[in-house]
Amino acid sequence: VRLEDPVAFVDRRTSSAPFLKKALRYAFPDHWSFLLGEVALYAFVVLIATGVYLALFFEPSLSETVYRGSYAPLRGATMSDAYRSAVDLSFSVKAGLLMRQTHHWAADVFVAAIVVHVLRVFFTGAYRRPRELTYLVGLLMLFLALLEGYLGYSMVDDLLSGMGLAIGYAVALSLPFVGGNLALLIWGAPYPGDDAFESRMFIGHVFLFPAILATLMGIHLALVALRHHTQFRGPRATERTLVGVPMFPGQAPRSLGLMAATAAVLFGLGALVQINPIWLWGPYETWLGTNGAQPDWYLGWLIGGLRLVPGFDVTIAGRTVIPNPFWGGALFPLIVLGVLMAWPWLERRLTRDGRSHNLLDRPRDAPLRTGFGLGFLTWVVLVFFAGSSDRLFVWLGLDYVTQIWFWRFAVWVIPVLVGVVTARTCRGLRQVEAVEAERAAARLS
Amino acid sequence: MRPLARKLLALFVVAKAVRTPPPERERIVAAGEPARHELLIAGLLVLTAAAAAVSVVGYGLGWSLQAYGGALAAALALGAVALVLAAEHLVVTEELEEPYPPEENPEASGDVAAIVRESGSRITRKRLLGGAAGLAGTALGAALVAPAVSLGPVFDTSRLQDSPWRRGTGLVDEQGEPLSADDIDQGPFYTAFPEGGDMKSIAAPLVLVKLDPARISVRPGWAPEGIVAYSKICTHAGCAVALYRNPLFDPTEPGPALVCPCHYSTFDPAAGAKVLFGPAGRPLPQLPLAIAGDRTLRAAGPLSGPPGPAWWGVRSA
Numbered sequence: 136v137r138l139e140d141p142v143a144f145v146d147r148r149t150s151s152a153p154f155l156k157k158a159l160r161y162a163f164p165d166h167w168s169f170l171l172g173e174v175a176l177y178a179f180v181v182l183i184a185t186g187v188y189l190a191l192f193f194e195p196s197l198s199e200t201v202y203r204g205s206y207a208p209l210r211g212a213t214m215s216d217a218y219r220s221a222v223d224l225s226f227s228v229k230a231g232l233l234m235r236q237t238h239h240w241a242a243d244v245f246v247a248a249i250v251v252h253v254l255r256v257f258f259t260g261a262y263r264r265p266r267e268l269t270y271l272v273g274l275l276m277l278f279l280a281l282l283e284g285y286l287g288y289s290m291v292d293d294l295l296s297g298m299g300l301a302i303g304y305a306v307a308l309s310l311p312f313v314g315g316n317l318a319l320l321i322w323g324a325p326y327p328g329d330d331a332f333e334s335r336m337f338i339g340h341v342f343l344f345p346a347i348l349a350t351l352m353g354i355h356l357a358l359v360a361l362r363h364h365t366q367f368r369g370p371r372a373t374e375r376t377l378v379g380v381p382m383f384p385g386q387a388p389r390s391l392g393l394m395a396a397t398a399a400v401l402f403g404l405g406a407l408v409q410i411n412p413i414w415l416w417g418p419y420e421t422w423l424g425t426n427g428a429q430p431d432w433y434l435g436w437l438i439g440g441l442r443l444v445p446g447f448d449v450t451i452a453g454r455t456v457i458p459n460p461f462w463g464g465a466l467f468p469l470i471v472l473g474v475l476m477a478w479p480w481l482e483r484r485l486t487r488d489g490r491s492h493n494l495l496d497r498p499r500d501a502p503l504r505t506g507f508g509l510g511f512l513t514w515v516v517l518v519f520f521a522g523s524s525d526r527l528f529v530w531l532g533l534d535y536v537t538q539i540w541f542w543r544f545a546v547w548v549i550p551v552l553v554g555v556v557t558a559r560t561c562r563g564l565r566q567v568e569a570v571e572a573e574r575a576a577a578r579l580s
Numbered sequence: 581m582r583p584l585a586r587k588l589l590a591l592f593v594v595a596k597a598v599r600t601p602p603p604e605r606e607r608i609v610a611a612g613e614p615a616r617h618e619l620l621i622a623g624l625l626v627l628t629a630a631a632a633a634v635s636v637v638g639y640g641l642g643w644s645l646q647a648y649g650g651a652l653a654a655a656l657a658l659g660a661v662a663l664v665l666a667a668e669h670l671v672v673t674e675e676l677e678e679p680y681p682p683e684e685n686p687e688a689s690g691d692v693a694a695i696v697r698e699s700g701s702r703i704t705r706k707r708l709l710g711g712a713a714g715l716a717g718t719a720l721g722a723a724l725v726a727p728a729v730s731l732g733p734v735f736d737t738s739r740l741q742d743s744p745w746r747r748g749t750g751l752v753d754e755q756g757e758p759l760s761a762d763d764i765d766q767g768p769f770y771t772a773f774p775e776g777g778d779m780k781s782i783a784a785p786l787v788l789v790k791l792d793p794a795r796i797s798v799r800p801g802w803a804p805e806g807i808v809a810y811s812k813i814c815t816h817a818g819c820a821v822a823l824y825r826n827p828l829f830d831p832t833e834p835g836p837a838l839v840c841p842c843h844y845s846t847f848d849p850a851a852g853a854k855v856l857f858g859p860a861g862r863p864l865p866q867l868p869l870a871i872a873g874d875r876t877l878r879a880a881g882p883l884s885g886p887p888g889p890a891w892w893g894v895r896s897a
Contacts, residue, residue: 160608160676160678162676162677162678165675229639229642230639230648230649232645233645233648233649233652265683298819298820298841298842301813301817301818301819301820301842302817302818302819302842304818304889305816305817305818305888305889306817308740308889308890308891309889309890309891310892311892312892313892314891314892315737315740315891315892315893315894316734316735316737317734318740318891319732319733319734319736319737319739319740320728320729320731320732320734321731321732322732323731323732324732324733324739325739325740325742325781325782325783325888326782326818326888327780327782329732335731361681362680362681363678363680363681371677374680375679375680376677376678376679376680377677377678377679377680378675378676378677378678379675379676379678380673380674380675380676381674381676384609384671384672385667385671385672385673385674386667387667388663388664388666388667388670388671389663389664389667391663392659392660392661392662392663392664392666392667393660393664394660395656395657395659395660395663396656396657396660396664398656399653399654399656399657399659399660400653402649402652402653402656403649403650403653403654403657405649405653406645406646406648406649406650406652406653407646407649407650407653420779420780421779421780421781421782421784421785421813421820422771422773422779422784422785422812422813422820423820423822424819424820424821424822424823424840424841424842425822425841426822426823426841427841428841428842438843441816441817441842441843441859442843442844442858442859443859444859445859446816446845446855446857446858446859446860446861447861448861448862448890448896450896453895453896453897454893454894454895454896455861455862455890455891455892455893455894455895455896456892456893457892458861458889458890458891458892459816459859459860459861459890460816460817460859460889463859464817491683493680525844535844536857539844539857
């Protein structure tokens with residue numbers, strides 16, 4: 136078969152040969168850090184594939200049933216069909232547990248890959264004009280991914296799910312003015328809510344949020360392609376000229392290889408490393424709780440925020456105005472999202488640099504950005520650590536109350552120090568470089 | 581013979597014409613060196629197929645998750661190595677130089693704006709029509725969104741305060757059996773529910789502990805024989821207050837306290853569940869208890885405040 140024939144077949148029906156030719160020769164700058172976003176993309180592919188499989192077995196229903204399945208310790212326990220079907224698909228469906236664990240691992244890796252990708256984009260200044268929209272869409276996806284993951288482990292209706300949902304309900308309630316109304320709208324009734332709430336989580340997790348995420352991903356990739364990739368400065372790589380490997384044949388097998396590698400790691404983890412053993416948590420009831428329950432890692436910063444706030448509700452004349460969970464559970468993440476979204480414009484104002492940039496900075500090239508970014512990151516990471524202070528107590532024996540008091544101050548002091556030291560270090564490194572360049576020039580002349 | 585020979589010749593000519601390659605054209609992809617490691621990559625692909633087959637067989641034979649799942653992961657890993665090696669050694673490796681798209685296209689942008697502007701050039705009452713269109717859009721949007729109100733009692737937040745506890749409501753355990761004052765010992769904690777009420781409601785579950793009556797400093801009248809009852813749902817974030825820190829060594833250990841395992845809000849059961857530590861902003865609501873003639877526990881009144889996490893406008897005590 137001549138290769139020309141199928142190509143001509145497609146072109147005669149779509150007139151797309153000129154576009155295809157351009158697409159095959161789209162240039163990818165060659166740097167390992169540009170693959171982080173691709174890892175997130177491929178984790179999403181694994182999530183869709185394993186998620187569809189799971190949805191073929193999971194029964195999103197809160198109808199009560201008595202467990203009579205193959206896991207002996209739970210036999211005779213009253214539980215919802217949701218939890219029962221999740222336990223059944225883990226023990227009685229061949230490959231069910233592999234798919235469930237791979238799905239859970241993929242969710243953790245998906246968020247982790249996005250976070251590292253955002254860090255790369257931030258510290259190299261890739262978000263600058265003309266790529267601000269790409270960056271904003273990316274941030275939106277990060278926060279939607281957190282919500283999507285939260286819904287995923289919440290709808291299983293095990294004890295961990297329930298404890299997480301109770302907190303989510305309290306955070307929704309805590310919003311000023313609208314909290315009570317909003318929580319009732321979402322849950323359908325006071326907590327634990329209407330039975331239909333389970334269906335709402337399910338349709339949100341398997342359809343609504345994935346569809347929004349996929350759409351945003353398409354927009355994100357289209358925006359990248361329209362403006363082309365950024366690149367690091369090189370002998371031939373300039374603001375006007377992009378140097379890279381073509382999509383075909385160079386990048387395609389490499390990227391497919393990355394997809395296979397991502398899937399290999401995720402299925403390897405799913406097969407060999409246990410995650411979220413829901414049968415150990417048991418079914419959830421409003422009145423049950425357990426100590427040492429840990430959510431997925433990407434919610435750790437919110438747990439930290441909730442734990443660190445001192446015990447007070449804002450009240451006026453015997454009425455609560457702002458309940459406590461608002462600060463750590465709602466305002467804190469909104470500030471993080473807001474600051475990250477506003478940063479490109481904030482930086483433009485501070486540095487008076489509104490030009491278009493196709494070349495990336497090294498972190499040291501932008502002391503203000505790198506100092507601020509590392510300080511801000513430290514703030515969030517320290518709050519995250521505060522969220523694991525109960526674990527630190529168990530592992531290291533550090534007194535919990537002392538730790539919380541320590542973190543309450545440390546999360547404000549340490550980020551400022553980190554920011555200042557980082558900015559100074561960047562300036563110092565640049566001075567050293569300038570001196571060395573001068574010496575080299577002197578030697579030449 | 582001659583016609584046959586002529587036919588053969590014609591066939592040969594036709595075959596030759598079909599086989600003739602198209603005229604030489606300039607290469608687009610650089611020619612590069614001959615590929616390396618072809619055998620290695622072919623071998624890796626065969627191993628990929630073998631590992632994938634092992635995974636399928638293992639799945640069919642009911643092998644353990646680790647075995648057939650591990651084989652699947654191994655197949656994917658071998659495939660990944662093959663693909664990356666192919667990218668490095670098999671296909672043409674080249675670097676393209678390409679101009680970035682122009683920073684802006686002022687002419688086309690101007691044309692787009694002109695098309696929109698000129699399309700409306702016949703309109704004389706722009707404001708009126710714009711306002712009317714905005715009104716129509718907003719009203720239509722509202723009409724389409726309105727059915728979402730059916731999702732929940734969005735305008736009636738009073739339902740958040742529903743409580744099954746009234747004067748005389750009996751306390752039962754998880755199995756629905758009445759709780760007697762004699763069931764409650766000093767040391768552990770107990771969970772109780774309203775007789776005949778919805779156990780799952782956030783207002784239903786209570787946590788009961790028995791204390792030395794002399795220690796009870798707040799509302800001692802609500803704690804007959806030292807038995808105190810509080811809402812079991814944390815006033816911070818709605819988790820069940822499922823930890824009871826009861827000291828074994830009085831002089832060195834802190835006094836008894838109810839603790840929520842989610843964010844470690846700590847409540848003093850002897851002092852009206854006052855917050856000792858943690859993020860909770862108000863005490864757990866207390867239920868006044870009474871012991872009936874048959875020694876069963878009953879509510880002597882409603883809860884002292886709204887149970888569970890707080891919201892805008894709720895009573896704060």
